[in-house]
Amino acid sequence: MVENESNYSAANYRTPDGAPADIVIFTIVSTEKQSAKKALPTRELHVMLIQRNIWPFEGQWALPGGFTQENETVYECAKRELQEETSIEDVHIEYFNVYSTPGRDPRGWIISHAFLALVNEKLLAHRAAAVDASDVRLFTVEEALRMDLAFDHKQILSDALEGIRKKMLTTTIAREFLPEEFTLSELYQVIQTVVQDFEEPNFIRKLTSTKSRSTIIEEAADENGLPKQSKQYSQRAAQLYRFTKEEPQLSIYS
Amino acid sequence: MVENESNYSAANYRTPDGAPADIVIFTIVSTEKQSAKKALPTRELHVMLIQRNIWPFEGQWALPGGFTQENETVYECAKRELQEETSIEDVHIEYFNVYSTPGRDPRGWIISHAFLALVNEKLLAHRAAAVDASDVRLFTVEEALRMDLAFDHKQILSDALEGIRKKMLTTTIAREFLPEEFTLSELYQVIQTVVQDFEEPNFIRKLTSTKSRSTIIEEAADENGLPKQSKQYSQRAAQLYRFTKEEPQLSIYS
DNA sequence: ATAATAGTGTCTCTGAGACAATATGAG
DNA sequence: CTCATATTGTCTCAGAGACACTATTAT
Numbered sequence: 095m096v097e098n099e100s101n102y103s104a105a106n107y108r109t110p111d112g113a114p115a116d117i118v119i120f121t122i123v124s125t126e127k128q129s130a131k132k133a134l135p136t137r138e139l140h141v142m143l144i145q146r147n148i149w150p151f152e153g154q155w156a157l158p159g160g161f162t163q164e165n166e167t168v169y170e171c172a173k174r175e176l177q178e179e180t181s182i183e184d185v186h187i188e189y190f191n192v193y194s195t196p197g198r199d200p201r202g203w204i205i206s207h208a209f210l211a212l213v214n215e216k217l218l219a220h221r222a223a224a225v226d227a228s229d230v231r232l233f234t235v236e237e238a239l240r241m242d243l244a245f246d247h248k249q250i251l252s253d254a255l256e257g258i259r260k261k262m263l264t265t266t267i268a269r270e271f272l273p274e275e276f277t278l279s280e281l282y283q284v285i286q287t288v289v290q291d292f293e294e295p296n297f298i299r300k301l302t303s304t305k306s307r308s309t310i311i312e313e314a315a316d317e318n319g320l321p322k323q324s325k326q327y328s329q330r331a332a333q334l335y336r337f338t339k340e341e342p343q344l345s346i347y348s
Numbered sequence: 349m350v351e352n353e354s355n356y357s358a359a360n361y362r363t364p365d366g367a368p369a370d371i372v373i374f375t376i377v378s379t380e381k382q383s384a385k386k387a388l389p390t391r392e393l394h395v396m397l398i399q400r401n402i403w404p405f406e407g408q409w410a411l412p413g414g415f416t417q418e419n420e421t422v423y424e425c426a427k428r429e430l431q432e433e434t435s436i437e438d439v440h441i442e443y444f445n446v447y448s449t450p451g452r453d454p455r456g457w458i459i460s461h462a463f464l465a466l467v468n469e470k471l472l473a474h475r476a477a478a479v480d481a482s483d484v485r486l487f488t489v490e491e492a493l494r495m496d497l498a499f500d501h502k503q504i505l506s507d508a509l510e511g512i513r514k515k516m517l518t519t520t521i522a523r524e525f526l527p528e529e530f531t532l533s534e535l536y537q538v539i540q541t542v543v544q545d546f547e548e549p550n551f552i553r554k555l556t557s558t559k560s561r562s563t564i565i566e567e568a569a570d571e572n573g574l575p576k577q578s579k580q581y582s583q584r585a586a587q588l589y590r591f592t593k594e595e596p597q598l599s600i601y602s
Numbered sequence: 603a604t605a606a607t608a609g610t611g612t613c614t615c616t617g618a619g620a621c622a623a624t625a626t627g628a629g
Numbered sequence: 630c631t632c633a634t635a636t637t638g639t640c641t642c643a644g645a646g647a648c649a650c651t652a653t654t655a656t
Contacts, residue, residue, distance in 0.1 A: 108418050110364050113459050164362050164457045167448040194421040203418045263599040294602050328607035330653035344598040345517040348548050582634035584626035
Protein backbone atom coordinates (compact mmCIF):
# COMPACT_ATOMS: atom_id res chain seq x y z
CA MET A 95 0.00 0.00 0.00
CA VAL A 96 1.27 3.40 -0.93
CA GLU A 97 1.24 5.78 2.04
CA ASN A 98 1.30 9.53 1.50
CA GLU A 99 0.27 12.96 2.62
CA SER A 100 -3.44 12.27 2.39
CA ASN A 101 -5.53 10.55 4.97
CA TYR A 102 -6.63 7.96 2.43
CA SER A 103 -5.99 4.39 3.42
CA ALA A 104 -7.46 1.29 1.92
CA ALA A 105 -7.14 -0.26 5.34
CA ASN A 106 -10.18 1.79 6.38
CA TYR A 107 -12.32 -0.14 3.95
CA ARG A 108 -13.18 -3.74 3.37
CA THR A 109 -11.11 -4.79 0.34
CA PRO A 110 -11.49 -7.78 -1.98
CA ASP A 111 -9.80 -11.04 -1.03
CA GLY A 112 -8.52 -11.64 -4.54
CA ALA A 113 -8.87 -10.87 -8.24
CA PRO A 114 -8.17 -14.06 -10.17
CA ALA A 115 -8.18 -14.67 -13.90
CA ASP A 116 -9.99 -17.76 -15.18
CA ILE A 117 -9.41 -18.98 -18.70
CA VAL A 118 -11.79 -20.82 -20.98
CA ILE A 119 -9.47 -22.67 -23.36
CA PHE A 120 -11.15 -23.83 -26.54
CA THR A 121 -9.63 -26.15 -29.08
CA ILE A 122 -10.98 -28.15 -31.99
CA VAL A 123 -10.13 -31.83 -32.00
CA SER A 124 -10.05 -33.48 -35.42
CA THR A 125 -10.57 -37.22 -35.78
CA GLU A 126 -9.71 -38.93 -39.05
CA LYS A 127 -12.55 -40.97 -40.42
CA GLN A 128 -12.00 -44.74 -40.45
CA SER A 129 -12.60 -44.92 -44.16
CA ALA A 130 -10.43 -46.46 -46.82
CA LYS A 131 -10.82 -43.37 -48.97
CA LYS A 132 -9.66 -39.88 -48.13
CA ALA A 133 -12.26 -37.94 -46.22
CA LEU A 134 -12.66 -34.80 -44.16
CA PRO A 135 -12.11 -35.44 -40.45
CA THR A 136 -14.89 -34.99 -37.92
CA ARG A 137 -14.24 -32.00 -35.73
CA GLU A 138 -15.44 -31.29 -32.21
CA LEU A 139 -15.09 -28.24 -30.00
CA HIS A 140 -13.36 -29.05 -26.74
CA VAL A 141 -12.64 -27.09 -23.60
CA MET A 142 -9.77 -27.67 -21.20
CA LEU A 143 -10.53 -28.23 -17.52
CA ILE A 144 -8.42 -29.01 -14.50
CA GLN A 145 -9.40 -31.14 -11.54
CA ARG A 146 -9.04 -29.29 -8.25
CA ASN A 147 -6.94 -30.95 -5.59
CA ILE A 148 -7.59 -28.52 -2.75
CA TRP A 149 -10.50 -26.90 -0.98
CA PRO A 150 -12.84 -25.45 -2.14
CA PHE A 151 -14.55 -27.77 -4.64
CA GLU A 152 -11.82 -30.37 -4.11
CA GLY A 153 -12.09 -33.13 -6.70
CA GLN A 154 -14.36 -31.11 -8.99
CA TRP A 155 -13.41 -29.87 -12.43
CA ALA A 156 -12.81 -26.18 -12.96
CA LEU A 157 -11.47 -23.69 -15.45
CA PRO A 158 -7.72 -23.12 -15.23
CA GLY A 159 -6.81 -19.85 -13.55
CA GLY A 160 -5.25 -18.22 -10.54
CA PHE A 161 -4.81 -15.08 -8.54
CA THR A 162 -3.50 -11.87 -10.04
CA GLN A 163 -0.37 -10.49 -8.43
CA GLU A 164 0.23 -6.89 -7.53
CA ASN A 165 2.89 -6.39 -10.22
CA GLU A 166 0.88 -7.61 -13.20
CA THR A 167 -2.31 -6.85 -15.09
CA VAL A 168 -5.12 -9.39 -15.10
CA TYR A 169 -4.26 -10.02 -18.76
CA GLU A 170 -0.67 -10.85 -17.85
CA CYS A 171 -1.99 -13.05 -15.07
CA ALA A 172 -4.15 -14.98 -17.53
CA LYS A 173 -1.17 -15.56 -19.83
CA ARG A 174 1.02 -16.63 -16.91
CA GLU A 175 -1.55 -19.03 -15.48
CA LEU A 176 -2.18 -20.50 -18.90
CA GLN A 177 1.53 -21.17 -19.24
CA GLU A 178 1.96 -22.51 -15.71
CA GLU A 179 -1.03 -24.80 -15.68
CA THR A 180 -1.06 -26.05 -19.25
CA SER A 181 2.33 -25.05 -20.77
CA ILE A 182 0.48 -23.21 -23.54
CA GLU A 183 2.03 -20.00 -24.84
CA ASP A 184 1.62 -17.56 -27.70
CA VAL A 185 -2.05 -18.10 -28.43
CA HIS A 186 -5.02 -15.85 -29.01
CA ILE A 187 -6.33 -14.83 -25.61
CA GLU A 188 -8.90 -12.16 -24.89
CA TYR A 189 -10.81 -10.80 -21.93
CA PHE A 190 -14.56 -11.12 -22.01
CA ASN A 191 -16.27 -10.59 -18.67
CA VAL A 192 -16.05 -10.11 -14.91
CA TYR A 193 -17.80 -12.25 -12.32
CA SER A 194 -18.44 -10.66 -8.96
CA THR A 195 -21.67 -12.04 -7.51
CA PRO A 196 -21.29 -11.99 -3.71
CA GLY A 197 -20.76 -15.51 -2.39
CA ARG A 198 -19.55 -16.95 -5.71
CA ASP A 199 -16.35 -18.13 -4.01
CA PRO A 200 -16.36 -19.66 -0.48
CA ARG A 201 -12.84 -18.30 0.09
CA GLY A 202 -14.25 -14.80 0.44
CA TRP A 203 -14.87 -11.71 -1.65
CA ILE A 204 -13.31 -12.71 -4.91
CA ILE A 205 -13.83 -10.95 -8.23
CA SER A 206 -12.93 -13.14 -11.15
CA HIS A 207 -11.86 -12.00 -14.60
CA ALA A 208 -12.74 -14.39 -17.39
CA PHE A 209 -10.65 -14.85 -20.51
CA LEU A 210 -11.07 -17.05 -23.48
CA ALA A 211 -8.23 -18.64 -25.40
CA LEU A 212 -8.37 -20.30 -28.79
CA VAL A 213 -5.73 -22.96 -29.27
CA ASN A 214 -4.86 -24.77 -32.44
CA GLU A 215 -4.78 -28.51 -31.84
CA LYS A 216 -1.36 -28.67 -33.51
CA LEU A 217 -0.03 -26.67 -30.57
CA LEU A 218 -1.55 -29.07 -28.09
CA ALA A 219 0.03 -32.05 -29.85
CA HIS A 220 3.47 -30.87 -28.69
CA ARG A 221 2.47 -31.40 -25.14
CA ALA A 222 -0.07 -34.18 -25.36
CA ALA A 223 1.47 -35.87 -22.34
CA ALA A 224 0.74 -32.95 -20.05
CA VAL A 225 -2.79 -32.70 -21.33
CA ASP A 226 -3.26 -36.39 -20.71
CA ALA A 227 -2.32 -35.94 -17.09
CA SER A 228 -5.17 -37.04 -14.90
CA ASP A 229 -5.82 -33.54 -13.58
CA VAL A 230 -5.85 -31.68 -16.91
CA ARG A 231 -8.18 -32.87 -19.63
CA LEU A 232 -10.10 -31.85 -22.69
CA PHE A 233 -13.87 -32.28 -22.68
CA THR A 234 -16.33 -31.62 -25.44
CA VAL A 235 -18.33 -28.51 -24.59
CA GLU A 236 -21.48 -30.62 -24.35
CA GLU A 237 -19.84 -32.85 -21.74
CA ALA A 238 -18.46 -29.89 -19.84
CA LEU A 239 -21.83 -28.15 -19.73
CA ARG A 240 -23.40 -31.29 -18.26
CA MET A 241 -20.77 -31.52 -15.51
CA ASP A 242 -20.97 -30.03 -12.03
CA LEU A 243 -18.18 -27.52 -12.39
CA ALA A 244 -16.57 -25.62 -9.50
CA PHE A 245 -17.63 -22.07 -8.57
CA ASP A 246 -19.77 -20.36 -11.24
CA HIS A 247 -17.60 -21.86 -13.95
CA LYS A 248 -20.53 -23.38 -15.81
CA GLN A 249 -21.94 -19.88 -16.25
CA ILE A 250 -18.55 -18.58 -17.36
CA LEU A 251 -18.18 -21.41 -19.86
CA SER A 252 -21.64 -20.82 -21.20
CA ASP A 253 -20.96 -17.08 -21.62
CA ALA A 254 -17.65 -17.83 -23.33
CA LEU A 255 -19.39 -20.16 -25.74
CA GLU A 256 -21.92 -17.50 -26.65
CA GLY A 257 -19.08 -15.05 -27.18
CA ILE A 258 -17.01 -17.32 -29.39
CA ARG A 259 -20.04 -18.22 -31.52
CA LYS A 260 -20.75 -14.58 -32.16
CA LYS A 261 -17.10 -13.84 -32.92
CA MET A 262 -16.80 -16.83 -35.22
CA LEU A 263 -19.36 -15.23 -37.52
CA THR A 264 -18.35 -11.59 -37.19
CA THR A 265 -14.55 -11.75 -37.11
CA THR A 266 -11.83 -13.92 -38.60
CA ILE A 267 -10.95 -15.78 -35.36
CA ALA A 268 -11.60 -19.01 -37.24
CA ARG A 269 -7.96 -18.53 -38.23
CA GLU A 270 -6.92 -19.55 -34.71
CA PHE A 271 -8.23 -23.05 -35.29
CA LEU A 272 -6.70 -23.45 -38.76
CA PRO A 273 -3.20 -23.80 -40.16
CA GLU A 274 -1.70 -20.81 -41.98
CA GLU A 275 -2.99 -22.19 -45.27
CA PHE A 276 -6.27 -24.05 -45.46
CA THR A 277 -8.94 -25.10 -47.92
CA LEU A 278 -12.32 -23.42 -47.89
CA SER A 279 -13.92 -26.72 -46.92
CA GLU A 280 -11.79 -26.76 -43.82
CA LEU A 281 -12.83 -23.23 -42.98
CA TYR A 282 -16.47 -24.11 -43.53
CA GLN A 283 -16.11 -27.13 -41.27
CA VAL A 284 -14.45 -25.12 -38.51
CA ILE A 285 -17.27 -22.59 -38.56
CA GLN A 286 -19.83 -25.36 -38.39
CA THR A 287 -18.00 -27.00 -35.52
CA VAL A 288 -18.43 -23.89 -33.40
CA VAL A 289 -21.75 -22.63 -34.76
CA GLN A 290 -23.75 -25.81 -35.17
CA ASP A 291 -26.57 -24.42 -37.25
CA PHE A 292 -24.41 -22.48 -39.71
CA GLU A 293 -25.31 -23.55 -43.23
CA GLU A 294 -24.35 -21.84 -46.47
CA PRO A 295 -24.73 -23.99 -49.59
CA ASN A 296 -22.80 -21.60 -51.82
CA PHE A 297 -20.09 -20.98 -49.23
CA ILE A 298 -17.06 -21.36 -51.48
CA ARG A 299 -18.43 -19.28 -54.32
CA LYS A 300 -19.62 -16.59 -51.96
CA LEU A 301 -16.21 -16.15 -50.37
CA THR A 302 -14.30 -16.21 -53.61
CA SER A 303 -16.55 -14.26 -55.95
CA THR A 304 -18.14 -11.59 -53.78
CA LYS A 305 -16.04 -8.46 -53.82
CA SER A 306 -17.00 -7.28 -50.35
CA ARG A 307 -16.07 -10.58 -48.75
CA SER A 308 -13.19 -11.78 -50.87
CA THR A 309 -10.89 -9.25 -49.17
CA ILE A 310 -10.62 -11.33 -46.02
CA ILE A 311 -8.90 -14.25 -47.74
CA GLU A 312 -6.34 -14.63 -50.51
CA GLU A 313 -5.08 -17.58 -52.53
CA ALA A 314 -1.90 -19.19 -51.25
CA ALA A 315 0.90 -19.27 -53.79
CA ASP A 316 4.30 -20.96 -53.87
CA GLU A 317 7.61 -19.15 -54.49
CA ASN A 318 6.93 -19.11 -58.24
CA GLY A 319 3.59 -17.42 -57.77
CA LEU A 320 1.70 -20.54 -58.72
CA PRO A 321 -1.44 -21.38 -56.73
CA LYS A 322 -0.88 -23.92 -53.98
CA GLN A 323 -3.28 -26.79 -53.61
CA SER A 324 -3.93 -29.54 -51.10
CA LYS A 325 -4.85 -33.14 -51.68
CA GLN A 326 -4.94 -34.03 -48.02
CA TYR A 327 -8.66 -34.53 -47.75
CA SER A 328 -9.85 -35.31 -51.21
CA GLN A 329 -9.04 -36.94 -54.46
CA ARG A 330 -9.36 -33.72 -56.33
CA ALA A 331 -6.89 -31.09 -55.22
CA ALA A 332 -8.33 -28.06 -53.46
CA GLN A 333 -7.04 -24.51 -53.59
CA LEU A 334 -5.31 -23.33 -50.42
CA TYR A 335 -6.17 -19.93 -48.94
CA ARG A 336 -4.84 -17.76 -46.15
CA PHE A 337 -6.49 -14.98 -44.17
CA THR A 338 -5.42 -11.46 -45.05
CA LYS A 339 -4.94 -8.76 -42.45
CA GLU A 340 -8.33 -7.27 -43.30
CA GLU A 341 -10.91 -7.31 -40.54
CA PRO A 342 -14.39 -6.82 -41.99
CA GLN A 343 -16.52 -3.89 -40.88
CA LEU A 344 -20.08 -5.00 -40.37
CA SER A 345 -23.05 -2.69 -40.12
CA ILE A 346 -26.79 -3.19 -39.88
CA TYR A 347 -27.38 0.11 -41.68
CA SER A 348 -25.30 -0.22 -44.82
CA MET B 349 -13.32 -13.28 5.34
CA VAL B 350 -14.83 -16.73 5.53
CA GLU B 351 -12.80 -19.03 7.79
CA ASN B 352 -13.16 -22.77 7.55
CA GLU B 353 -11.63 -26.22 7.83
CA SER B 354 -9.01 -25.55 5.18
CA ASN B 355 -5.76 -23.77 5.69
CA TYR B 356 -6.66 -21.23 3.00
CA SER B 357 -6.56 -17.66 4.05
CA ALA B 358 -6.49 -14.63 1.86
CA ALA B 359 -4.56 -12.95 4.64
CA ASN B 360 -1.53 -14.98 3.53
CA TYR B 361 -1.53 -13.15 0.23
CA ARG B 362 -1.31 -9.59 -0.88
CA THR B 363 -4.87 -8.63 -1.86
CA PRO B 364 -6.14 -5.73 -4.00
CA ASP B 365 -6.85 -2.42 -2.32
CA GLY B 366 -10.11 -1.93 -4.15
CA ALA B 367 -12.22 -2.84 -7.16
CA PRO B 368 -14.05 0.28 -8.28
CA ALA B 369 -16.48 0.77 -11.15
CA ASP B 370 -15.98 3.79 -13.41
CA ILE B 371 -18.73 4.89 -15.75
CA VAL B 372 -18.43 6.61 -19.10
CA ILE B 373 -21.75 8.41 -19.47
CA PHE B 374 -22.56 9.42 -23.02
CA THR B 375 -25.39 11.67 -24.06
CA ILE B 376 -26.29 13.52 -27.22
CA VAL B 377 -26.99 17.23 -26.83
CA SER B 378 -29.25 18.75 -29.46
CA THR B 379 -29.16 22.44 -30.24
CA GLU B 380 -31.92 24.05 -32.28
CA LYS B 381 -30.64 25.96 -35.27
CA GLN B 382 -31.09 29.74 -35.15
CA SER B 383 -32.98 29.72 -38.41
CA ALA B 384 -36.35 31.22 -39.14
CA LYS B 385 -37.43 28.03 -40.86
CA LYS B 386 -37.81 24.64 -39.25
CA ALA B 387 -34.61 22.71 -39.38
CA LEU B 388 -32.96 19.67 -37.89
CA PRO B 389 -31.00 20.45 -34.72
CA THR B 390 -27.24 20.05 -34.58
CA ARG B 391 -26.26 17.18 -32.35
CA GLU B 392 -23.07 16.58 -30.41
CA LEU B 393 -21.86 13.64 -28.40
CA HIS B 394 -21.07 14.59 -24.82
CA VAL B 395 -19.54 12.76 -21.90
CA MET B 396 -20.17 13.48 -18.22
CA LEU B 397 -17.21 14.17 -15.95
CA ILE B 398 -16.86 15.10 -12.31
CA GLN B 399 -14.23 17.32 -10.78
CA ARG B 400 -12.35 15.57 -7.97
CA ASN B 401 -12.22 17.40 -4.66
CA ILE B 402 -9.86 15.05 -2.82
CA TRP B 403 -6.49 13.43 -3.32
CA PRO B 404 -5.44 11.92 -5.68
CA PHE B 405 -5.81 14.12 -8.76
CA GLU B 406 -7.57 16.78 -6.70
CA GLY B 407 -9.07 19.42 -8.94
CA GLN B 408 -8.81 17.30 -12.08
CA TRP B 409 -11.74 15.96 -14.02
CA ALA B 410 -12.51 12.25 -13.89
CA LEU B 411 -15.11 9.68 -14.81
CA PRO B 412 -17.79 9.18 -12.18
CA GLY B 413 -17.34 5.99 -10.19
CA GLY B 414 -16.56 4.49 -6.83
CA PHE B 415 -15.56 1.41 -4.91
CA THR B 416 -17.50 -1.82 -5.09
CA GLN B 417 -18.79 -3.10 -1.77
CA GLU B 418 -18.64 -6.66 -0.56
CA ASN B 419 -22.38 -7.24 -0.85
CA GLU B 420 -22.81 -6.14 -4.46
CA THR B 421 -21.62 -7.02 -7.95
CA VAL B 422 -19.52 -4.53 -9.87
CA TYR B 423 -22.56 -4.00 -12.11
CA GLU B 424 -24.71 -3.09 -9.12
CA CYS B 425 -21.93 -0.81 -7.96
CA ALA B 426 -21.90 1.01 -11.30
CA LYS B 427 -25.67 1.56 -11.13
CA ARG B 428 -25.45 2.76 -7.53
CA GLU B 429 -22.59 5.16 -8.21
CA LEU B 430 -24.37 6.49 -11.26
CA GLN B 431 -27.41 7.21 -9.14
CA GLU B 432 -25.47 8.69 -6.22
CA GLU B 433 -23.20 10.94 -8.24
CA THR B 434 -25.53 12.06 -11.02
CA SER B 435 -29.08 11.04 -9.93
CA ILE B 436 -29.45 9.08 -13.16
CA GLU B 437 -31.43 5.85 -13.02
CA ASP B 438 -32.91 3.29 -15.36
CA VAL B 439 -30.61 3.76 -18.31
CA HIS B 440 -28.70 1.44 -20.59
CA ILE B 441 -25.49 0.53 -18.85
CA GLU B 442 -23.03 -2.15 -19.85
CA TYR B 443 -19.66 -3.44 -18.80
CA PHE B 444 -16.87 -3.16 -21.32
CA ASN B 445 -13.38 -3.61 -19.85
CA VAL B 446 -11.11 -3.95 -16.86
CA TYR B 447 -8.11 -1.73 -16.11
CA SER B 448 -5.41 -3.21 -13.92
CA THR B 449 -2.04 -1.81 -14.99
CA PRO B 450 0.14 -1.72 -11.86
CA GLY B 451 0.53 1.86 -10.63
CA ARG B 452 -2.56 3.17 -12.41
CA ASP B 453 -3.90 4.47 -9.09
CA PRO B 454 -1.62 6.13 -6.49
CA ARG B 455 -3.89 4.86 -3.72
CA GLY B 456 -2.55 1.34 -4.25
CA TRP B 457 -3.41 -1.84 -6.11
CA ILE B 458 -6.73 -0.94 -7.59
CA ILE B 459 -8.45 -2.83 -10.38
CA SER B 460 -11.08 -0.73 -12.09
CA HIS B 461 -14.12 -1.99 -13.98
CA ALA B 462 -15.28 0.30 -16.74
CA PHE B 463 -18.91 0.67 -17.76
CA LEU B 464 -20.54 2.76 -20.37
CA ALA B 465 -23.96 4.31 -20.05
CA LEU B 466 -26.07 5.87 -22.77
CA VAL B 467 -28.44 8.54 -21.53
CA ASN B 468 -31.17 10.26 -23.46
CA GLU B 469 -30.88 14.00 -23.12
CA LYS B 470 -34.59 14.16 -22.15
CA LEU B 471 -33.65 12.31 -18.98
CA LEU B 472 -30.92 14.79 -18.18
CA ALA B 473 -33.30 17.71 -18.64
CA HIS B 474 -35.17 16.64 -15.47
CA ARG B 475 -32.10 17.28 -13.44
CA ALA B 476 -30.32 20.00 -15.35
CA ALA B 477 -29.59 21.85 -12.12
CA ALA B 478 -27.53 19.00 -10.72
CA VAL B 479 -25.63 18.63 -14.00
CA ASP B 480 -24.91 22.33 -13.99
CA ALA B 481 -23.26 22.04 -10.61
CA SER B 482 -19.68 23.16 -10.87
CA ASP B 483 -18.31 19.69 -10.12
CA VAL B 484 -20.44 17.71 -12.57
CA ARG B 485 -20.43 18.76 -16.20
CA LEU B 486 -20.96 17.61 -19.74
CA PHE B 487 -18.09 17.97 -22.20
CA THR B 488 -18.02 17.16 -25.86
CA VAL B 489 -15.89 14.07 -26.41
CA GLU B 490 -13.37 16.14 -28.36
CA GLU B 491 -12.95 18.49 -25.40
CA ALA B 492 -12.72 15.62 -22.93
CA LEU B 493 -10.07 13.83 -24.98
CA ARG B 494 -7.96 17.00 -24.99
CA MET B 495 -8.18 17.37 -21.21
CA ASP B 496 -5.75 16.00 -18.66
CA LEU B 497 -8.07 13.52 -17.00
CA ALA B 498 -7.38 11.76 -13.69
CA PHE B 499 -5.92 8.23 -13.55
CA ASP B 500 -6.02 6.39 -16.89
CA HIS B 501 -9.44 7.82 -17.60
CA LYS B 502 -8.44 9.22 -20.97
CA GLN B 503 -7.62 5.69 -22.10
CA ILE B 504 -10.90 4.40 -20.68
CA LEU B 505 -12.85 7.14 -22.45
CA SER B 506 -11.08 6.44 -25.69
CA ASP B 507 -11.82 2.70 -25.42
CA ALA B 508 -15.46 3.45 -24.58
CA LEU B 509 -15.73 5.64 -27.63
CA GLU B 510 -14.36 2.93 -29.86
CA GLY B 511 -16.83 0.49 -28.32
CA ILE B 512 -19.87 2.71 -28.73
CA ARG B 513 -18.96 3.45 -32.35
CA LYS B 514 -18.82 -0.22 -33.17
CA LYS B 515 -22.06 -0.92 -31.33
CA MET B 516 -23.82 1.98 -32.99
CA LEU B 517 -23.37 0.26 -36.34
CA THR B 518 -23.88 -3.35 -35.29
CA THR B 519 -26.70 -3.12 -32.74
CA THR B 520 -29.75 -0.97 -32.19
CA ILE B 521 -28.33 1.03 -29.25
CA ALA B 522 -29.09 4.17 -31.24
CA ARG B 523 -32.50 3.73 -29.59
CA GLU B 524 -31.00 4.90 -26.28
CA PHE B 525 -30.44 8.37 -27.72
CA LEU B 526 -33.85 8.66 -29.36
CA PRO B 527 -37.43 9.03 -28.16
CA GLU B 528 -39.73 6.00 -28.43
CA GLU B 529 -40.89 7.24 -31.82
CA PHE B 530 -38.56 9.00 -34.19
CA THR B 531 -38.12 9.91 -37.85
CA LEU B 532 -35.52 8.19 -39.96
CA SER B 533 -33.71 11.48 -40.40
CA GLU B 534 -33.31 11.68 -36.65
CA LEU B 535 -31.95 8.15 -36.55
CA TYR B 536 -29.55 8.97 -39.38
CA GLN B 537 -28.39 12.06 -37.55
CA VAL B 538 -27.83 10.20 -34.29
CA ILE B 539 -25.69 7.60 -36.06
CA GLN B 540 -23.68 10.34 -37.71
CA THR B 541 -23.21 12.13 -34.41
CA VAL B 542 -21.48 9.09 -32.96
CA VAL B 543 -19.82 7.73 -36.10
CA GLN B 544 -18.60 10.86 -37.84
CA ASP B 545 -17.81 9.32 -41.20
CA PHE B 546 -21.02 7.34 -41.58
CA GLU B 547 -22.64 8.22 -44.87
CA GLU B 548 -25.45 6.43 -46.64
CA PRO B 549 -27.22 8.42 -49.35
CA ASN B 550 -30.14 6.01 -49.67
CA PHE B 551 -30.49 5.55 -45.91
CA ILE B 552 -34.27 5.89 -45.64
CA ARG B 553 -35.07 3.69 -48.58
CA LYS B 554 -32.61 1.06 -47.48
CA LEU B 555 -34.13 0.75 -44.04
CA THR B 556 -37.70 0.72 -45.23
CA SER B 557 -37.53 -1.34 -48.39
CA THR B 558 -34.89 -3.96 -47.68
CA LYS B 559 -36.49 -7.05 -46.18
CA SER B 560 -33.46 -8.13 -44.17
CA ARG B 561 -33.14 -4.73 -42.50
CA SER B 562 -36.72 -3.57 -42.25
CA THR B 563 -37.31 -6.01 -39.37
CA ILE B 564 -35.47 -3.80 -36.89
CA ILE B 565 -37.93 -0.92 -37.21
CA GLU B 566 -41.69 -0.59 -37.64
CA GLU B 567 -43.98 2.31 -38.50
CA ALA B 568 -45.57 4.02 -35.52
CA ALA B 569 -49.37 4.05 -35.64
CA ASP B 570 -52.02 5.82 -33.58
CA GLU B 571 -54.91 4.08 -31.81
CA ASN B 572 -56.85 3.85 -35.08
CA GLY B 573 -53.99 2.11 -36.82
CA LEU B 574 -53.19 5.15 -38.92
CA PRO B 575 -49.53 5.99 -39.49
CA LYS B 576 -48.17 8.66 -37.15
CA GLN B 577 -46.13 11.50 -38.55
CA SER B 578 -44.05 14.31 -37.19
CA LYS B 579 -43.76 17.90 -38.39
CA GLN B 580 -41.30 18.92 -35.70
CA TYR B 581 -38.30 19.34 -37.95
CA SER B 582 -39.65 19.95 -41.40
CA GLN B 583 -42.42 21.48 -43.41
CA ARG B 584 -43.36 18.19 -44.93
CA ALA B 585 -44.47 15.65 -42.32
CA ALA B 586 -42.19 12.65 -41.80
CA GLN B 587 -43.24 9.14 -40.89
CA LEU B 588 -42.48 8.12 -37.30
CA TYR B 589 -40.85 4.77 -36.59
CA ARG B 590 -40.01 2.73 -33.51
CA PHE B 591 -37.44 -0.01 -32.99
CA THR B 592 -38.80 -3.54 -32.80
CA LYS B 593 -37.42 -6.14 -30.41
CA GLU B 594 -35.38 -7.70 -33.21
CA GLU B 595 -31.63 -7.62 -32.81
CA PRO B 596 -29.95 -8.24 -36.17
CA GLN B 597 -27.57 -11.16 -36.63
CA LEU B 598 -24.56 -10.08 -38.61
CA SER B 599 -22.11 -12.42 -40.30
CA ILE B 600 -19.13 -11.97 -42.56
CA TYR B 601 -19.79 -15.32 -44.20
CA SER B 602 -23.43 -15.10 -45.24
C1' DA C 603 -16.42 -47.65 -62.36
C1' DT C 604 -17.01 -45.63 -57.70
C1' DA C 605 -16.61 -42.62 -54.08
C1' DA C 606 -15.55 -38.31 -52.08
C1' DT C 607 -14.44 -33.79 -52.45
C1' DA C 608 -13.99 -29.47 -55.42
C1' DG C 609 -15.68 -26.73 -58.13
C1' DT C 610 -18.76 -24.29 -62.47
C1' DG C 611 -23.13 -22.97 -65.27
C1' DT C 612 -27.21 -20.94 -65.35
C1' DC C 613 -31.28 -19.05 -63.99
C1' DT C 614 -34.22 -15.77 -61.25
C1' DC C 615 -35.01 -12.09 -58.31
C1' DT C 616 -33.64 -8.93 -54.62
C1' DG C 617 -31.49 -5.07 -53.57
C1' DA C 618 -27.42 -1.63 -53.78
C1' DG C 619 -26.04 2.71 -55.78
C1' DA C 620 -26.64 6.86 -58.29
C1' DC C 621 -29.23 10.71 -59.22
C1' DA C 622 -33.17 13.08 -60.86
C1' DA C 623 -37.75 14.29 -59.80
C1' DT C 624 -41.57 15.33 -57.04
C1' DA C 625 -44.25 16.34 -52.47
C1' DT C 626 -45.28 19.25 -48.52
C1' DG C 627 -46.20 23.31 -46.17
C1' DA C 628 -44.37 27.39 -43.30
C1' DG C 629 -42.52 31.85 -44.07
C1' DC D 630 -42.23 31.63 -54.58
C1' DT D 631 -38.62 29.70 -51.82
C1' DC D 632 -36.53 26.73 -48.82
C1' DA D 633 -35.68 22.59 -46.07
C1' DT D 634 -36.91 18.23 -45.41
C1' DA D 635 -39.24 13.89 -47.05
C1' DT D 636 -40.04 10.72 -50.35
C1' DT D 637 -40.52 8.26 -55.01
C1' DG D 638 -38.97 6.94 -59.97
C1' DT D 639 -35.94 4.82 -62.73
C1' DC D 640 -32.01 2.88 -64.31
C1' DT D 641 -28.00 -0.46 -64.03
C1' DC D 642 -25.44 -3.96 -62.19
C1' DA D 643 -23.78 -6.99 -58.26
C1' DG D 644 -24.77 -10.77 -56.00
C1' DA D 645 -27.87 -14.18 -53.24
C1' DG D 646 -30.09 -18.57 -53.62
C1' DA D 647 -31.23 -22.82 -55.83
C1' DC D 648 -29.79 -26.79 -58.04
C1' DA D 649 -27.98 -29.31 -61.71
C1' DC D 650 -23.79 -30.28 -63.74
C1' DT D 651 -18.77 -31.18 -64.47
C1' DA D 652 -13.81 -32.10 -62.68
C1' DT D 653 -10.25 -34.78 -60.34
C1' DT D 654 -8.07 -38.79 -58.82
C1' DA D 655 -7.12 -42.70 -55.31
C1' DT D 656 -8.93 -47.10 -54.85
